[in-house]
Amino acid sequence: GQSLEQPSEVTAVEGAIVQINCTYQTSGFYGLSWYQQHDGGAPTFLSYNGLDGLEETGRFSSFLSRSDSYGYLLLQELQMKDSASYFCAVRGTGNQFYFGTGTSLTVIP
């Protein structure tokens, strides 16, 4: 089976940095993705890590350690529009994707 754990809620101040962690247990692993979802909307892709290390895309970075079954999403220079839910997702065998329960990020002024 698949199991992904994330914190349920995080609050951070505008302009600050926040890290959202994800630990996973899976029978097959080909990579870890991160998606953002604003209330009532469709999830949208943020980043993907297929190998260990850090991937950077603008204000967002994502890290993966396959030996620790652990990854995180780092959001820098937080903006109010970053208030949303963030999901990690494991890419498994056969191109299946399994999602965590999500982290609700609230950015406060």
Place this chain on the structure above:
Amino acid sequence: NAGVTQTPKFQVLKTGQSMTLQCAQDMNHNSMYWYRQDPGMGLRLIYYSASEGTTDKGEVPNGYNVSRLNKREFSLRLESAAPSQTSVYFCASWGGELFFGEGSRLTVL
């Protein structure tokens, strides 16, 4: 470029009624997915299709059937709806990242 299109966007059913959620993508992707999203539960994989003519069960397939009609279309059918199937349903296709439709909000009374 429409991406992933789902219909209907909203539907109310009575227990025991049947219905089909339609999904189409215009990005020539092979893999397509159906997820359901409930509060606090994240996105759970119902069924997926790695390519035209193939379908496989995900985490929560009970009570659902799917059809991969052609490369573009992947439908989800509820044969006898139950209140536990009240949810938001998302269709997605994969092309290096998951592209999601806008969701179908289903209420079963």
